[in-house]
Amino acid sequence: MKGIRAWTENIEVMAAFCPQTARSAARAASCLRWQRISPAVVALPCSTPCAVTAANLGPRRRYFSGDSSSSADGVRTTAWRRKAGQLQRSLESDPDNPRRLAELLRAVNHFDPQQVIRIFEQREPRVAFENTEAVREYIRALVLANRLDYVDLDIVFGRHWREAGWFQATAVRIMLSHSAASFAFSRYASRCPARFPGPSLAAPSAQSSNEAKACAACCARTSRAMRRKDERSRSPLRQCVLSPEEQEAFLVQFAQHYWLPPDSGLAPWQGTRAERVQRYRAQLLSEVEELVAEAADADPADFGPLLDCAALRRSKESVLRWQRFVFLDDIARMSDVLFRGPIEPKHADEVSALTSPCWDPRLWCGPSRGLHACPSRPARRADLPSRTSQILRTAWAPVVSSDEGPGSHVHSCVVKDEAEDYIVLGNAFDQQLLLKLQDELNEKDLEELVAHYREEDSEDQQISTDRSTLGAFLDVRQTPWLEEHLLGLFEAVSDRWQLPELEILEDAQYCVYGPEDHFDWHQDQPDVAPPPARRLSLVLMLSAPGDFSGGDLELNTTGIVRPGLLAGDAIIFPSETVEHRVAPVEAGMRQTLVCWAYDAA
């Protein structure tokens, strides 16, 4: 009972995240339900009961069964349904009207938050995330439907939101992502596939609109199936989810810290509220870190960045730990977004920089396979300075691979930054693809492949410049998924430089820069050359910003620019014209994959 109380209070608090419907606290206090809410929650000024109907206040199960136990609830729900019907018709007559969408979602949230999630996720994400009011309703629906544990908030609240808002004019979707839902579901399904039965969820390939429809139908089928199941079922699959009570505890805390007004007259990051939020956020992050540290001592087989089916047969404890980590990480990200809002240009980068160390796949590999101890990988060459051989030995630790077939990966990437001479694609390789790439490089015998690019013994005639890095070559043509993906990235941007059909004719370079390593100013294609020649260069960042300092990639275009790259981001620029360099790394290790597109002969 206590759990249900906490839950309903929590829902009310979350539902109050609705500035437009804010009414006076007095009015709220007159509502019976609000009088039962804990003082911290009552302090909310946005305590309007109008956003909270009785239909929303019962235990979660009610959403799934769709029934309403009292006739008053029934009447209210019917009224909202009718209103939603009208709003839906009005939206149909003007489908791109953001206000109408938000109003519809607000109405539907009164009786069917699951439906709000579906409506929102079925829309073009780029457009949907621009609509702040609709996003609010979506967040509310996620909370009301208790979906926070399996919606990928990295997508929902992280970079994509920001990028959708800031680069809406140029945002491109390169891969197959037809909706946030398919992405979130596929990510979730790959963590825990058996939870979402049905082939198109485990391996969605929704390229065409027909496939998208089939996938949407499958999502609908699955959620119907889920609805039929009692959320608290005793089945082993259900038990591996973070317990509802634990989620409630987090959410209640979350509400107490976040659903407060900004100190008036101050920016959201200033004042006493900001301090509280910061403290809470630090606490969340340290909890995440603790779990990561704990995980480092665990059997690596229990984790893996993506839980596969086999994981379900592993110890329940370890699965639970993973779930808790994911949940905390999501909440930490969400808290950040809600605290600062999706309005600052650097917002998503900062969130990722804060949380990405926790996501470092190497941390999940356990001590015997992790970054700091990789005894099975001997030093590359006896004559290398110990510093660099050390770097190489520890560069890539084996990871648990996710055995997916081609086409099973849905992923979207967006334009993060662009100028006449370059374009930065955010999330060009997502976590999953980075792991696949890591596997690929691990499979190669690095001892054989490594090249030593010091000026004195460089055999590379094409680039005769001062360079100090370690590197290995990777024949991408032997790795069809990689070739296809890289070509996809090149082709997505080739129009802006009016380039014809492109091919990858040269090995990609995996570069490792340790302290003091650098790559001096150069052009990748020194002269304008007849075909086939390097036309576009792509640098894929493999290291997180916290992994190294210094080592900026600098481009000499209209002045020197230093586009910030997070792990998984790629910058593409014309090889013949853009002079660039990698400034000396000051500390840590910087890793990139560099690849060139040629025009066909």
Ligand SMILES: O=C(O)CCC(=O)C(=O)O
């Ligand atoms: O590692 C980098 O960021 C760039 C390397 C580069 O410019 C090259 O390999 O040509």
Ligand SMILES: [Fe+2]
């Ligand atoms: Fe270069």
